[in-house]
Amino acid sequence: MLNQRRRFWTGLVLLMGFALDGLAQELVIAERDLQRAEALRDAAISGTRAYDWVERLTTEVGPRLAGSDAERRAREWAINLAVELNLPPARIETFTLPGWRRGEERAQIVGDFAQPLAITALGGSVATPGEGIEAELAYFDTLRQLERMPEGSLAGKIAFVSHAMQKTQDGSSYGYFNDARTRGAAVAASKGAVALLIRSIGTDSHRFPHTGNMRYVEGVAEIPAAAVANPDADQIQRLSQRGKPIRVALYMTPERVDSVESGNVIIDLIGSEFPEEYVVIGAHLDSWDLGTGAIDDGAGVAISMETLRLIHASGLRPRRTIRLILWGAEEVGLVGGKAYLRNYADVLRQHIAATESDFGAGRIWKMTTRVAPEAEPLMAHINNLIEPLGIARGEGDVASAGPDLSPMIAKGMPGFRFVQDGSDYFDLHHTADDTLDKITPSDLDQNVAAFLVFTWLASQSDLDDWGWLDATGD
């Protein structure tokens, strides 16, 4: 089956090669590297140690909020693991950022139908004043409904946005729905509201509120913002349908801290031929504070760390440098990605290909790219080797490459991504329930197999420009 497919693809690639005006196949990738990638893939499918790394990270470190002592412990953990695995030494590139930490938090419906609500502060939210806020709820089905309200119309009220996120396999609904989380407080404050509650940006029906970053807008009052677990949002919705006023008492004490330290952990497998050309893989090391960051993003750390380990352990030496980056402070605004861009601005064009694993622990079902036509023969080789893993080539997709890489993508870097099945990702995302027990080891192995193919072919191929765009107007 495999061989038959490869013959088909090799033929197609040859045809494409001719179509691409004489680009010879041997310019793309050597046959022995295809064989090596295939062997690495097959070894991974028969079992990797990826699960061990996420087991250790979640057990020995656990929650690791950006800028916290636990995130520092996670960096040390990575350094020690590199030593234990005889990898080249890991280095830390530190940076600072404004800190934030959660305090106490509670809310309840008061009055005739009194009962507690399961809530959690959104990341970056201010505290409630004094003994907390007790106010009437103003109910909105969507953020857009709230936006249409006249200025001042919510004076003294708590705005509640009930819009329920829907499941998608590729996670594409996240951007659409989490607008309420990121912008909701500023919109509500501009209408006079004293606080914002939102239905959790999550697709489960458990009493876990989903945290996540939010932003204030300069010139608009900073009001406390929290997410309500889905069953509790249902409760508010049912009371709202009864047509009676709903009063809510909200108390939360998160704190901002002026400046905290975080960092990216970097391990380079130095290239034998082009040591200053980089193929980047990675995941973010920080997590939200409620769970232990197993699927977000311990799984990604495990997948990319194991990819590096298996290439290193195979004794193969890559032509280009394979760079593993465990990004710091992703959750609070891609701070690690932005720091990397500052540090490596001069050599950005030497980043040949990059991808990140940051969408849970599910199997990869799709590969998406944003590359130049010249890169297509290599993409076809990658596709050829991973399609036996059940991975289809996305049609007409633009790869995001991964959140931490987005500052580089914005500078014109070509995009490549393996899309995991995220149907259940937002059941757990940013909740206390993001823990190790949700991960199936063999699913991680499939991810590692695909990463090995990408990483090895990208590092060995003759192709040194996958389609960098000119960063104009910047």
Place this chain on the structure above:
Amino acid sequence: MLNQRRRFWTGLVLLMGFALDGLAQELVIAERDLQRAEALRDAAISGTRAYDWVERLTTEVGPRLAGSDAERRAREWAINLAVELNLPPARIETFTLPGWRRGEERAQIVGDFAQPLAITALGGSVATPGEGIEAELAYFDTLRQLERMPEGSLAGKIAFVSHAMQKTQDGSSYGYFNDARTRGAAVAASKGAVALLIRSIGTDSHRFPHTGNMRYVEGVAEIPAAAVANPDADQIQRLSQRGKPIRVALYMTPERVDSVESGNVIIDLIGSEFPEEYVVIGAHLDSWDLGTGAIDDGAGVAISMETLRLIHASGLRPRRTIRLILWGAEEVGLVGGKAYLRNYADVLRQHIAATESDFGAGRIWKMTTRVAPEAEPLMAHINNLIEPLGIARGEGDVASAGPDLSPMIAKGMPGFRFVQDGSDYFDLHHTADDTLDKITPSDLDQNVAAFLVFTWLASQSDLDDWGWLDATGD
């Protein structure tokens, strides 16, 4: 299909009638009552209002801990609902009990692998002293292992029992595993432990600790006792396997209150022929404080309330009195059941048949009985009418009738129970996640259909002794 089955059963019952030495079929149940039961059943299957009642109870009252103000509101809610539904008036039979209420509660692993643990105090537990306890954990796979330890061997330590409850369809594993919850603290204290932590008596893998009642033993130190969510128990287990000491900080502030009030809510549909003979249905009105008591036992309240309503609304008048009891303070030691026994000791023998719905919102799959041979013809009629609902006759089972009825069962009352599918019941049981969204309305309808058959046939049958046992030695 139905008619065919009935003909078969009618024949069988006739045969059994002869076998039972001339017990004539007409002595058991009139044909028109079989037809009425069938019609009630079919109407229920096409849709009932049961879901509405649990929607209201969970939305308008929510958590209703035994002896709390919320439990009092639940009794008022039931009184008002009876008025709204034009049922005969409901009455409250109050009683008092020692009170208990939850306070703050938190725990964390301290030291190298510091991280928080999701815990909750067991019902009835004392608080931790002062600023809390910090101590080394002594790990035990099972309660039996802990029991084998020498006296004093756990001095200064926190005992942890890791025994993981397994799923069963009929819930029979609950009694086996929850020994650690009810007796664990006394056993641990007798070995010198300063606190007890147990893996939650629950079958889910979410970060919800499961509360539930525990008991101290006179003459043994009263130490704080809490349950750890399953993923956190896994965490402790993994750390334990690493062979390093585990230190835990535990802080909880539950309080005992001398005496609080609770009560049973009773509604009687007075019998036309035998008003002082009782057919009892019901469920418990109280719940644990963490969730909103949807499956435990709002569902049972809804099922039994709707059964009564549908009989009343049909215009039929039962021969015997149909008594709906919404039991108070079940969770903290079957206090409502015991109070009922005290109040009705003189007329206990007039309780012809009784059952309770207290095993969630799943479909009934089995009917179990503990009745005399003389009752078999009637059991066959009930079975005949409910088997189209997918309900089998249990073989060799002894019915428990329901927890609140157990004091009466202990006095010799015959047993009858519909067993619901509880495969997932202990995923939610006694957690914050026991909320309305977990209930499927049509499953409640199936329960109501079966309850209607039991209730109507029991109230109409000529059989007035299902097999009372002599309460000897009591």
